[in-house]
Amino acid sequence: MASLLALTLLPLLLAGAQAATPGVQHIRGTSWPSPVALVQCLDTHHIPYRVTSSPDWAEYATTFNARLQYIPAAIALPNTTDHVSSAVMCASKTGFPVQPKSGGHSYASFSTGGRNGILMISLENFNSIKLDNKTGVAMVGGGVRLGNLAQGIWDQGRRALGHGTCPGVGIGGHFTHGGYGYSSRLLGLALDQIIALDVILANGSYVHTDSQSYPDIYYALRGAADSFGIVTTFYLQTSAAPETVINFSYSFPDALTSVSNAVATFKGVQKFSLNGSVVNRNIGFGITIAGNATGYTVHGTYFGSFASYNKTIAPALLGQIPFRPSNESTVQETDWITSLVQLGGAPNLTVPLHGYTERDNFYAKSVTTTEPFNDKALERFFLWAYTAGRGKNSPVDWFSIINLYGGPDSAIGRYNEEFAAYAGYDDLWVVQNYGSAPMNQQFPKAGLAFLDSLNGAMTSAMPEYAAYLNYIDPSYSREQAYRLYYGEELFKRLKELKKQLDPKDVFWNPQSIPIGSH
Ligand SMILES: Cc1cc2nc3c(=O)[nH]c(=O)nc-3n(C[C@H](O)[C@H](O)[C@H](O)COP(=O)(O)OP(=O)(O)OC[C@H]3O[C@@H](n4cnc5c(N)ncnc54)[C@H](O)[C@@H]3O)c2cc1C
Ligand SMILES: *[C@@H]1O[C@H](CO)[C@@H](O)[C@H](O)[C@H]1NC(C)=O
Ligand SMILES: *[C@@H]1O[C@H](CO)[C@@H](O)[C@H](O)[C@H]1NC(C)=O
Ligand SMILES: *[C@@H]1O[C@H](CO)[C@@H](O)[C@H](O)[C@H]1NC(C)=O
Ligand SMILES: *[C@@H]1O[C@H](CO)[C@@H](O)[C@H](O)[C@H]1NC(C)=O
Ligand SMILES: *[C@@H]1O[C@H](CO)[C@@H](O)[C@H](O)[C@H]1NC(C)=O
Ligand SMILES: *[C@@H]1O[C@H](CO)[C@@H](O)[C@H](O)[C@H]1NC(C)=O
Ligand SMILES: *[C@@H]1O[C@H](CO)[C@@H](O)[C@H](O)[C@H]1NC(C)=O
Ligand SMILES: *[C@@H]1O[C@H](CO)[C@@H](O)[C@H](O)[C@H]1NC(C)=O
Ligand SMILES: *[C@@H]1O[C@H](CO)[C@@H](O)[C@H](O)[C@H]1NC(C)=O
Numbered sequence: 001m002a003s004l005l006a007l008t009l010l011p012l013l014l015a016g017a018q019a020a021t022p023g024v025q026h027i028r029g030t031s032w033p034s035p036v037a038l039v040q041c042l043d044t045h046h047i048p049y050r051v052t053s054s055p056d057w058a059e060y061a062t063t064f065n066a067r068l069q070y071i072p073a074a075i076a077l078p079n080t081t082d083h084v085s086s087a088v089m090c091a092s093k094t095g096f097p098v099q100p101k102s103g104g105h106s107y108a109s110f111s112t113g114g115r116n117g118i119l120m121i122s123l124e125n126f127n128s129i130k131l132d133n134k135t136g137v138a139m140v141g142g143g144v145r146l147g148n149l150a151q152g153i154w155d156q157g158r159r160a161l162g163h164g165t166c167p168g169v170g171i172g173g174h175f176t177h178g179g180y181g182y183s184s185r186l187l188g189l190a191l192d193q194i195i196a197l198d199v200i201l202a203n204g205s206y207v208h209t210d211s212q213s214y215p216d217i218y219y220a221l222r223g224a225a226d227s228f229g230i231v232t233t234f235y236l237q238t239s240a241a242p243e244t245v246i247n248f249s250y251s252f253p254d255a256l257t258s259v260s261n262a263v264a265t266f267k268g269v270q271k272f273s274l275n276g277s278v279v280n281r282n283i284g285f286g287i288t289i290a291g292n293a294t295g296y297t298v299h300g301t302y303f304g305s306f307a308s309y310n311k312t313i314a315p316a317l318l319g320q321i322p323f324r325p326s327n328e329s330t331v332q333e334t335d336w337i338t339s340l341v342q343l344g345g346a347p348n349l350t351v352p353l354h355g356y357t358e359r360d361n362f363y364a365k366s367v368t369t370t371e372p373f374n375d376k377a378l379e380r381f382f383l384w385a386y387t388a389g390r391g392k393n394s395p396v397d398w399f400s401i402i403n404l405y406g407g408p409d410s411a412i413g414r415y416n417e418e419f420a421a422y423a424g425y426d427d428l429w430v431v432q433n434y435g436s437a438p439m440n441q442q443f444p445k446a447g448l449a450f451l452d453s454l455n456g457a458m459t460s461a462m463p464e465y466a467a468y469l470n471y472i473d474p475s476y477s478r479e480q481a482y483r484l485y486y487g488e489e490l491f492k493r494l495k496e497l498k499k500q501l502d503p504k505d506v507f508w509n510p511q512s513i514p515i516g517s518h
Contacts (some may be wrong), residue, residue, distance in 0.1 A: 004208035007358050032443040033095050035073040038119060040152040041090035042453075048077040049087075061112065061356060064168075066361040067443045068109040068474065072120040079125045081198070081206050081232050088230065088506065091203040097508035100230040103145050103170020103354070107364050108474035110509040111166075111173065114146035118508070123172060126232055127353050134159035137195065140234045143172045145356075150451035156339050159238035161180065162187030162411075164470075165343040167173055171234055177469040178224035178422060180286035182343070182401060187239055188411040191222050191420055196235035201228075202502035210235075216242075220497045223421030223469070223486075227494070227513040228501055232344040240337035242303035247297035248314075248331045256296050261323070262382040265373065266402075268320035269298055270372055273428075276408035277315040286403040292394040293385045306333045361450055366471040368427045369462060370406070376461035384457040388450060396447030400440060400454070405430050421494055423466065423487050423504040428503060430468050431458065448475075474510065481511040 033280065035051065042049045050060050052503050060075045073096055077089040091098045094117045101111035109115055125475035129152035130139045138161070147167025155161040162183040163172055179190025187193065196210035199221060209218035220228045269287055273279060285300025288366030298317070302309050304444050309331070320323065334342070341349055389398060405412050406428040415425045424430075435451045437443045452475070459465050467473060467484035482491045491513070498505075500515040505515050 012207055020440045023057075024171055033115075035096075037094040039074055039150045041094060042074065042076060042087060044479065045090065047087050047090075048079065048212060050075045050077065062359070063109040063112050063360055064104045065107060065109050066359050066439055067363060067437075068112075068114075070109055070112045070114065070118075071116045072113055073117045074498055075120045075122055077122050080099070081200060084121060084200045084230055085204040085206055087119065087121050088200055088202065092202065092204075092506045097231075098506050099226065099509055100142070100172060101170075102143050103168060105166070105175070106173055106472060107210070107362075108185065108472045108510070110391055110472060110511075111459075114474065114510040121230060123170075123230075124354060127390075128155065129156075131156035131159060138238050139236075140171060140236060142172050142231045142233065145169065145351045146171065146174065147344060147346075147351045148353075150340050151337070151349040153238050154241065156469050157238075159236050160187070160336055161190070161236055161316070162195055162242035163190040165340075167344040167346060167349050168356060172225070172231060174470060175234060175483075176221060177223065177472075178229065178286055178424060179470060180405065181448020183303075184412055185284045185404070185407075185410045186242070186281045186303060186316045188414065189422070191422055192411075192415060193238070194222055194234060195234050195237050197221055197231050198233035199229040199231050201288055202504065202506040206232075217501065218498055220364035220421050220494060220501070223423075223490075224494055224513055226509055227498060229507065234288045243335075244305060244308055245302070245308045245334050245336055245337055245339040246302040246313075246331065247342065248302065248309075249297055249329060250318070250325035251328040252298070252323050253326050254294045254319065256293065258357075258388055259379060259382045262296065262386065263378045264322050265296065265380050266320060266373070266382075267375070269317070272317045272320045273404050274372065275316060278312050279407055280409040281411050283313060284404065286401050286435055288402075289330065289385060289400045293390050293397060298436050300441075301339060359435050359439060361439050361441070361443055362434060363443060363470055364432055364434040364477075365451055365473050366433070366468040367431040367455060367458055367462075368405075368424055368466045369429050369431075369463070371429060372406045373458075374461060376477045377458050381454070381458040382462050383455050389454065395444050395450050396435040397435055398433065398447075398451065400433045402429055402431045404428070417487075417490050419485070420491060421467070423485065423490050424468065427466075427468075431455075432468070432471055463478070472511065476511065478511055478514065482513075485511075 050057050063069050078084045098119045099111050100121045102123050104111050126141030126143040128141045131153050146163055146169045163179050164181045175190040198208050209213050252265055255262050255450050281302040433451050433454050435447050469485050494513045498515050
């Protein structure tokens, strides 16, 4: 297997064909067909599209992650589900892999293919949000961004969904691969709120799926949509928005002064997190090690009264930590929508429907664990963070966030992988290690190595760990990716479904579910 891959790659590496795209990690074949036949087919079906010579190509092709810029063969801009269907058929007939793009925030730029030469199907025209305020079900287009979604259901009926915090992230990737925010311990992962999906399959057919109709397709889409179809409409069960939100952020400068202080602080937070007499689904939080280990904060939200927060949560949390929070700490009462705006970091939640321009030049890795962290894993992690990651040593600007997914009463733990093609329902903690470089610079090699080592320092002391699907990590081989994201059992089930539903491997990216014997 390894030598076969090397042989396929060799001519390409010698020819330097990938020199213009730093960071390309996975390549299928050494050349791909000319897009002429593909583009003719798109024309025949009157599907709006762009090609590299289009004057506004860059607007559609530029990836969120500037580190991984790929060049699609063409970008389809369907207005209708018929367009989506025909575009998929065109690609299938002419031999091009397909990936849809929703918000484009894939860490690995998989919505741009994860390699050059695919057909990207941009869903930016699928942007409607309609709340049925009798049932609380929202019908949402596959290209809607989270900020517009949250604002839309709030405006139409004061409703809420649990999901991530960045307003520019798309529903398409986020809701089909997990999706976590501070409200997830109350409302479940973004994924869990899906009750039905309209989807275009690899053979071009358009189906409405839910737990009763096409249950296998419905199952596979929730966890592995990138390998199985293009969701054009999401049906989401919303909830009443919590009345009050207590927003807390405690800063612990003493935890920055030594590895043992850092570990003791984390262990205190962890002890609190496991305490079922105070922790319930109304609390969600994380620990952030920010700015090359110049900040150590515990921050999150609590849905309940300020009085009950002060009486139960605050003393139980702070009582476990050996240091006092600094005067930089804040605790505030706010409402649901204001809290989302604050978390989003922009003046409001509204994201333009066209011409989104935010970018980052980054590399991120994740670690998930179903068990509490042991001392050794914490010690190794903080040792690496506080030495190689600090001051002049730090080769890249980095931060880590460790979020509580599980613990007492968490709504995330209601389900398991029988419910959806998602292996992380029993996660306790999810860690993200994220490094970014200035936009105009090549991401430093030493920065990649640092983040690999930071992640590895932790996992080297863990008997078992996995990774989070929505922090998709292009450094992994297909085999590593399947093991970390799905595990053997679920992967086997998905491979069988892939064979039935997409036998020509139309929906492809470097880590998609394979049809063959990978
Ligand atoms: C700034 C930032 C903040 C983030 N914050 C959070 C957070 O708070 N919580 C969290 O859990 N995650 C967070 N993430 C990770 C985020 O959830 C994932 O990157 C997510 O997959 C992005 O979805 P997207 O639609 O924007 O991405 P895209 O790049 O458009 O899509 C990602 C993958 O999903 C596929 N896909 C997209 N749309 C569809 C569709 N309609 N049907 C089928 N397949 C589809 C694409 O082909 C691609 O393979 C964040 C990411 C960034 C960059
Ligand atoms: C289709 O979408 C494009 C934007 O990509 C828009 O300019 C055009 O008017 C739309 N066409 C139809 C028929 O809705
Ligand atoms: C529900 O929708 C109707 C019709 O759009 C509107 O009049 C009503 O105010 C809405 N209810 C809520 C709670 O927003
Ligand atoms: C397309 O695939 C679906 C799911 O396997 C199947 O139900 C449908 O009949 C297929 N349509 C055609 C036209 O082959
Ligand atoms: C972190 O380190 C990088 C690389 O040395 C540097 O550019 C950046 O400014 C540092 N950030 C902070 C917050 O110290
Ligand atoms: C709760 O404590 C904060 C200080 O952390 C204080 O500002 C606030 O007034 C208190 N609220 C209630 C209702 O006790
Ligand atoms: C759980 O929290 C309560 C309230 O703060 C405290 O009395 C108790 O000792 C805690 N239990 C553990 C195991 O830490
Ligand atoms: C916190 O205290 C330090 C001195 O101990 C002071 O310099 C700083 O301004 C204070 N910050 C706030 C937000 O009060
Ligand atoms: C809490 O409030 C502060 C100050 O207004 C804000 O910066 C932060 O983003 C808020 N956090 C949450 C979780 O709402
Ligand atoms: C939202 O904020 C953006 C700036 O981020 C601004 O351009 C836009 O006009 C604002 N939109 C609304 C509806 O207030």
